[in-house]
Amino acid sequence: MTMAALSQAPLSPAKLVYGDWVAEYLDPYFSQNWQLFAPTPVSDDRGVLARAACADGSVTPYYDVTARGVEMARSSRFFPSRENRVVSAHLQNITSSEELLRRIRQQQTNDKKPMLPPLPYEKATEAEAVKGLSRYAYDQMPAACDGDMERIQIRMYVHELPPWSKRHDPSAEGKVLVKDFAWQKTRDLR
Numbered sequence: 001m002t003m004a005a006l007s008q009a010p011l012s013p014a015k016l017v018y019g020d021w022v023a024e025y026l027d028p029y030f031s032q033n034w035q036l037f038a039p040t041p042v043s044d045d046r047g048v049l050a051r052a053a054c055a056d057g058s059v060t061p062y063y064d065v066t067a068r069g070v071e072m073a074r075s076s077r078f079f080p081s082r083e084n085r086v087v088s089a090h091l092q093n094i095t096s097s098e099e100l101l102r103r104i105r106q107q108q109t110n111d112k113k114p115m116l117p118p119l120p121y122e123k124a125t126e127a128e129a130v131k132g133l134s135r136y137a138y139d140q141m142p143a144a145c146d147g148d149m150e151r152i153q154i155r156m157y158v159h160e161l162p163p164w165s166k167r168h169d170p171s172a173e174g175k176v177l178v179k180d181f182a183w184q185k186t187r188d189l190r
Contacts, residue, residue, distance in 0.1 A: 003022050003025050003026055004026065004030060006018065006019075006022050007023065007026055007030075011098045011099075011100045011101065016119070016121070020121060043160065044158050044159055044160045044174070045159040045161065046066075046088070046091050046156070046157070046158050046159075047064065047065070047087070047091075047156075048064075048065040048066050048087055048091070048133055048137065048154050048155070048157075049062040049064055049065065049154070049155040050063050050133075050137035050138075050141060050152055050153065050154045050155070051063065051152070051153055051155075052141060052149040052151070052152050052186075053145075053149070053150050053152070053153070053183065054144075054145035054148060054149060054150065055145065055148045055149075055150050058145075060141075060144050060145065062155060063137070063140070063144070065087065065133075065136065065137045065140050065154070066087050068083075068140065069081065069083040069085075069086070069087060070084050086132075086136055087133065087136065090129040090130075090133045091129070091156060093126070093128070093129040094125075094129045094130070095158070097122060101116070101119070101122075104116055130154065130181045130182075130184070131184065131188075131189070133154050133156075134152050134154055134181075134189055135189045137154055138152050138186055138189050149186045150185065150186060151183040151184060151185055151186060152183065152184050152189070153180065153183045153184070154180075154181050154184075155178060155179070155180045155181070156178070156179045156181070157177065157178050158176070158177045158178075159174055159175075159176045160174040160175045160176075160177070161174045162174050
């Protein structure tokens, strides 16, 4: 019960020190997944593009990794594919952070103070998510480089939709944020 209580506690020094150990202890039988509910409605369009570096030194154009999963989900409304959740779960791990850290960083931005750097567990979570997305992209691009890929790079995009108040304004546009991640060696993804 102590482990479960610590896993649900707000962010604290104890949770930062013991959080990974507690999560490892509770998984897979008592892991938490709050994806059932939608506390924040969808306000953006997220996706992943990937490109490959071939053995001959050439680089392929970007390939839309998320399009296939989205189309599979749309094609069957009664029994939709859950493949696109592979991408969305990793993207959420990259873009989400603890509420307290988000508020601190927002306050620092407003006060024009130096930004709090990512914490070690945030870096580890992002690295794991990037590796998972790279592995998924590698599986989605079997014909790239005639099957002889050496490295793969993913690009995450987030298209923030215009606010609801401007839904009837045809000139309203949202921002597009793009982040390129480091190249991953394909031999590490197999």
